[in-house]
Amino acid sequence: MKTVLIANRGEIAVRVVRAAAEAGLRSVAVYADQDADALHVRLADTAVALPGDTAAQTYLDVDALLAAAEASGADAVHPGYGFLSENAGFARAVEAAGLTWIGPTPETIEALGDKVTARAIARDAGAPLAPGSTAPLTGARQAEEFADEFGLPIVVKAAHGGGGRGMRVARTREEVADAFESATREAVAAFGRGECFVEKFLERPRHLEVQVLGDGAGGVTVVGDRDCSLQRRNQKLVEEAPAPGLTDEQRRTIHTAARDICAAVDYRGAGTVEFLLGADGTLSFCEVNTRLQVEHPVTELVTGVDLVREQFRIAAGDGPSFTRTPEVRGHAFEFRVNAEDPGRGFLPSPGRIERLRVPSGPGVRWDGGVEAGDSVAAAFDSLAGKLLVHAGDRDTALARARRALAEFEITGIATVLPFSRAVVDEPDFSTAGFAVGTQWIESELMPRLVPQLRPAPATTPVLQRLPIEIDGRMATIGLPAAFLAALGSVPGTPETSGTPEVRDDDEHELTARTPGTLTAWLVEDGAEVTAGQDVAVVEAMKMESRVPAHRAGTLSRVAGEGASLAAGEVLARIE
The missing domain is CATH 3.30.1490.20 (ATP-grasp fold, A domain)
Structure with missing residues (x-):
């Protein structure tokens, strides 16, 4: 294994590029049009374009990814997380192409990636189940x-x-x-x-995780556990290791269940077994993520284990570098820095980052996917990076987190940083009074968050691809549409539509609050609606948001299902 293609983008692609460099491996980045100058592209040894500007056209296109691997001379594929990372068909196609798949076998992904089958395996392993x-x-x-x-x-x-x-x-x-x-x-x-x-559904549950490494032959090592209870829309925002407040019996139960579930399928590589702990003390197996987790660094910080390097070792056939659970040293927090506005219900806020100053100092780590001047694209995940802190105990780590979050500065987009700064001072998040659950943000904290002042979300320049003859051979180059527009019309290039007209002086117009795709209308054209009634669903940054009617009246649709929307674009009129 000498050259690793990273079938992903953003901060996880940057993380794998850096680990590959330390392991003496050559890295290959892939990119959609919006990511042509992204940080992971700039840091990798080489990069291959995936022409297109949607996930389906690029990071979810198996044929395009395999073609990129062949063109770059890659002999291995690291899938990161999200996209095709838990797709058994992709893993099988990678191996069929003669490449090393850095992850579990396709059969394991099928068995554990299907949550119904995974529940049956967990039941046979004696894991707790709702x-x-x-x-x-x-x-x-x-x-x-x-x-x-x-x-x-x-x-x-x-x-x-x-x-x-x-x-x-x-x-x-x-x-x-x-x-x-x-x-x-x-x-x-x-x-x-x-x-x-x-x-x-367990009421007010905590979300617990157990990190494992498997050798592919039945040997499974528990690396540690985490708490990931602070979530909005069932997606995590703050994670920590080890999970606070567990009894010895609870910790032993989830460690044993995680080991037995993964051993039953000869698990290979890094994986995470997730559990819910109800307010009444009920423990229940949740699922297995057959990949690296976004929150894996908190486990790295308290154990000293580089989980990506361990993935490389296992994929190369060397097995994990240890077989006993490491001793936990101190406490670590991870704060996801998403381009979202907590005061507007965590509404996505894609756009260009004007200024970025990240904190540093003892026990502070920044796993970023962007730099100042980069854009957070509306078509993909809202995660810009992750701020991590580590200290000798939880209270000291909280104090360090307050200091680091206060130093953090990012402008040009709204982010979840105001939420993070608020939560570290919440009594329910204190060590002595720890009482958060997966619905705590929505029920307790969100009503107290205020919207951020920010410019309107910027659009990301899109590439136009043009045929060009170089030394007697035809090739294709991609140029920013704005650059071509400055040059004037270019023969043979498609005409591009301008920015949709946005009007804010018509009280009848219902407009999109963020760039995205109109995935569904919830009411019929011509329906009578009331103020606040949900009338449409818009998908942005891989999350669905409901659009409420801003007034009562008769709704007349303007945009159709499947339409790509700019911020402020008219969805409908309500007369």
Whole structure:
């Protein structure tokens, strides 16, 4: 294994590029049009374009990724997280092409990546389990029948993928069908597959994780555990290691269950086994993420283990560098720096970063995917980077986090930093009074957050690809559309539409609050709507947001389902 193609983007691609350099491996980046000058592209040894500006055209295109591997001479593929990282078909295609897949076997991904099958494996391994469906749902009716049998609330989850996408909670029977449709739609958009299952929802649960490394022959080592309870829309914002406040029995239970589940499938590489701990003390297996986690650095900081380097070792056939759980040293926090506005319900805020000053000093680490001048694209994830702190104990780590968060400066986009600064001072997040759960942000903190002052989201320059003859051979080059526009019309290039007209002086117009894609209308054209009623669904940065009517009246659609929207573009008129 000499050359690793990184089938991903952003901060995880940067993380793998750096680990590859330290391991003496050559790195190959891939990029969509928006990412042509991204940090991971600049740092990699070489980079290959994936022509297109959507996830489906680029980072989810198996053929394009394999072609990039062949063109660059890569002999291995690291999938990062998200996109195709838990896609057994991609892993199988990589291996069929004669390349090394840095991850679990395709068979393991199929067994554990399908959450229904994973529940059966967990049951056989003796792991704690809440009631749930034993097969993917065929329709909303099955979810309603499950609710009738086991009671509410329930949660509908995508059977494939992770990251909190394709997950909806229903607390009333009337919400069940909508939860099924929404979870299915988001799962298709994020993972390309819409199968979902249902299980009993634990009230005010904590989210616990166990990091493992498997040698592929039945040997599984538990590296440590984490708490990832601070979430919005079931996606994590703050993580820490080790998980605070667990009894010895609870910690032993989740470590043993994680080891036994992964040993049952001869797990290979790095993986995470997730559990929920209900407010009543109920422990339940949740899922297995057959990949590296966004929050893996907190475990690295308290154990001294480089998990990406361990992935390289295992993929090369050398196995993990240790076989006993490392001693935990101190406490670590990770704060995700997402381009979202907490005061506007964590509304995505894509745009150009004007200024970026990251903190430093003892025990502070920045895993970033951007620099000043870079853009956070609307088509992809909102994660710009991760701020990590490590200290000798949790209270000292909290003090260090307050200092580091106060030093952090980023302008040009809204970010979740105001939320992070608030949460480290919350009594419910203190060591003595720790009482947060996965719904705590929405129920307790969000009502107190205020919107940020920020410029309108900027659009990311899109490349236009042109045929050109070089030394008697035809080639294709990509140039920014703005550059071509400055030169004037170029023969043979498609005409580009200008920025949609945005009007803010018409009280009848319902406009998009952020760039994205109109995925669904929730009301019929010509319907009577009330102020605050959800009328449409817009997907941005791989998350669905509901658009409420700004006034009562008769709605007339302007944009159609599937339309790409600019911030401020008119969706409908309400007369």
